């Protein structure tokens with residue numbers, strides 16, 4: 156079992172000193188290593204915040220080269236770790252060099268355990284302060300509760316969230332799986348006047364049909380076999396707060412009727428109960444399903460659709476958000492490194508290209524999963540395509556970025572098609588609307604292989 160004591164790595168090859176240190180450093184969870192390899196293995200396993208390291212290590216016990224290399228490797232594995240190097244008496248030069256390489260402090264032999272303990276405790280304090288500071292920064296990366304966006308379409312959605320949040324409007328959030336529908340729902344709650352109330356989420360697709368009703372509406376003792384005590388439903392527990400119905404498209408028809416009644420009358424009746432309980436709750440819904448299609452197939456009630464869609468937020472898939480994947484990946488990487496206590500510095504250039512070009516069928520959730528896995532598995536301090544399990548890209552594989560000429564051609568063709576459609580093929584009208592002469596219009600139609608009918 157992991158203890159709550161601060162953990163310390165001692166890198167030392169002198170058996171006499173190790174004995175002395177083992178005894179003197181009892182108040183810490185101390186791990187020992189005698190070589191560079193052992194030190195790196197211990198660091199990978201325990202990621203200790205503080206290291207006490209001798210500079211004279213085998214195979215160079217009388218020099219400092221192996222010690223310096225160990226210092227560098229340890230820091231590349233865990234850049235926040237505070238390393239205190241132990242130098243030979245009077246070896247000022249090595250101490251300065253070690254500090255230049257990133258050591259936090261140095262202490263000359265012979266060791267005075269009382270002073271050493273003060274230095275080690277101070278290193279732990281600094282490490283703790285730095286970690287708190289970082290955690291604070293991560294918590295405040297976005298005013299919208301962790302929703303990172305830089306693309307125009309997502310910035311528009313953020314503005315919409317800010318406008319809609321303070322209202323009581325029932326809001327439907329549409330989008331593919333993993334696009335961030337739930338964090339948008341949480342942001343709507345956090346920015347509303349209901350933020351002191353609860354945010355209660357229920358996934359309508361993952362709960363069996365017969366349980367979903369009692370989950371939502373609650374039940375009285377004895378309402379059915381197993382109803383051993385009175386239990387309020389999710390709708391009631393969200394009173395004065397927000398209820399988030401995730402995957403509403405999967406809600407069974409019978410329950411849809413009951414939900415519709417609740418939305419009209421704002422009262423619930425627990426299963427087996429006779430009392431009507433009024434509830435003041437804001438309803439947010441989300442689905443990845445095409446609700447219009449489900450209405451056409453008779454699987455979703457049209458009247459319920461109109462009730463839940465006072466406001467509709469359509470979240471674009473990640474591949475349609477120009478420039479969002481990399482900034483999101485960078486924040487997710489910082490979060491993952493912090494959570495898994497790994498000092499990963501960033502992505503390699505190829506990894507950045509691959510993140511930009513990949514189509515992300517699983518959207519932000521897929522990005523998050525790949526980064527988490529890579530942070531845990533990666534052996535270096537930079538994530539590359541292999542770590543992320545993405546196809547490697549180079550600048551020459553430039554398929555995704557269209558040239559200006561491509562963009563113009565596409566816009567031209569779209570304008571022609573649209574204008575032809577609204578002018579019912581009347582070419583004089585088309586030329587007028589597009590602000591060009593008829594001969595120019597003929598040229599353009601020919602070039603794009605289009606005709607008036």
Ligand SMILES: Nc1ncnc2c1ncn2[C@@H]1O[C@H](COP(=O)(O)OP(=O)(O)OP(=O)(O)O)[C@@H](O)[C@H]1O
Nearest residue numbers: 301302303331332333334335336337338483519520
């Ligand atoms: N813009 C974003 N910035 C940062 N993190 C995001 C962003 N969008 C989504 N995420 C993260 O991605 C993960 C998936 O997001 P979320 O659960 O909100 O998606 P969802 O659309 O509700 O998915 P599903 O349809 O599968 O329920 C979450 O961990 C969320 O924090």
